[in-house]
Amino acid sequence: MANKKKRNNIITKKGNYYYRIRWYNEFGRQVECTVALNTKNKGKAKERGKVVAREVDDIKDGTLQRFQFENYFAFKNDGGTSKYIQKTLQVAISDYQKFRKSMVRPSTAQRDKVALKQFTEYVGYTKPVEELSYKDIEGANGLIQHLRSKGCTNVGINCSLRHVRIFFNWMYDKEKMIRQPIKFKLIPEGVQLYHYFNESETNEVYHYIDENGIDSFFQRCFYFYNHTGMRPIEPFVGELVGDWYLIPPELRKNKIPMQMQLNDELQSILLEMIAFRDTKLHCKDANVRVVDIFERTIMNIVRAIGFTGKKLTLYSFRHAYAIRRITITGSIHDVMREMGHSNPQTTMRYLRFPEQRRLDDFPSLKDYIEQRQYMPKNSIRGTKIRGTIYNDVNKLSRSSNS
Helix, strand or coil: CCCCCCCCCEEEECCEEEEEEEEECCCCCEEEEEEECCCCCHHHHHHHHHHHHCCHHHHHCCCCCHHHHHHHCHHHCCCCCCCCCCCEHHHHHHHHHHHHHCCCCHHHHHHHHHHHHHHHHHHCCCCEHHHCCCHHHHCCCCHHHHHHHCCCCHHHHHHHHHHHHHHHHHHHHHCCCCCCCCCCCCCCCCCCCCCCCCHHHHHHHHHHHHHCCCCHHHHHHHHHHHHHCCCCCHHHCCEEECCEEEECHHHCCCCCCEEEECCHHHHHHHHHHHHHHHHHCCCCCHHHHHHHHHHHHHHHHHHHHCCCCCCCCCCHHHHHHHHHHHHHHCCHHHHHHHHCCCCHHHHHHHHHCCHHHHHHHCHHHHHHHHHHCCCCCCCCCCCCCCCCCHHHHHCCCCCCCC
16 A cells, blocks of 8 residues: 655745645535745754644634734744743743742752753743753754753763653643653663772772861861761751751752751751851852862862762762761661662662672771671661761771861
8 A cells, every 4th residue: 555645735826935724614515725934944844834734723714814814923923922932941940040049949940040040041032932842852953852962861861851841841830831841761870889988099099188178167167077977068058956957848859858967067067058058158049159168178178189980979978978877777767767869769770789889898897787787686776867866887097187
């Protein structure tokens, strides 16, 4: 059976492109309507034809009539009134960021900004949102390939895709800027191992700070992250009540509240970090800015020392804490609770490192692990919380600032 030739609805008249619609009315008579696409460029005509094609049913039943075309289709007028088509990506993103600002944590809003900037760098700020499609993400020249060409990992790409997906859903569900949802799949991440500072590397960081005239304040900050496992932003969003540090669920990544008991040393460092933010930074996004300072500082130190084989960041102190905790307790649920993970699979990633490797990376834990082997099951699982009882166990040799 011969393949039926696909009808081409885009036609030309005197060099101009039109979209032609033909159908039979209730009297059996053929009716024809043409929509001028206002271009002599074939590529633009195809894109505009897709916009018209979505309105064919409304044109056929009279819901959308000829006299309305000028105001309805954005490509046919300068001002226009079509709420679906008129907004460019730049305008939509601006509206979206205003909407999100009051609903998410500053760090999430910042990640939105980064992901959408990556997207607009690829598709352009002036693209009408109605012309967006899954091809802008998954296509041969889509965002995924664009990010891969810049050296992004699959995990990093998926992080950006999640933020772009939320933006697309907002345009469709909340604002009705687009006529149909834009769906795309995340890419397989494979087995991802966390990059963490081992005991030796942590000591090298402390030593480098001492030997190169870097303010010892940063050494104390890194010590704090290493012994609490906090996310970079968390020291600046909670409240110290007595010796308990509390963060309400709405200010945490997974909406899980934090209740962490800190010893005197960690309390002192926390207050010093907050004072640094308050005296050095006077802006609305001070929390984000102070984290950026810490991040740049540790990255510069890592590059200067020349660590190879893994990507170490400020977040790597959190991973180091979790590795130590999972090694000490052997309890997924305890560590999941302490880390504020909503999914146990996230915590279980730390078990992908063989225990012997963990002990090689943190030799100060060896005696403690040997003691655990002779203790009744669950006998060590009542440990209070990060940075308290484990402070002596986890403590890495430091300089005089220890």
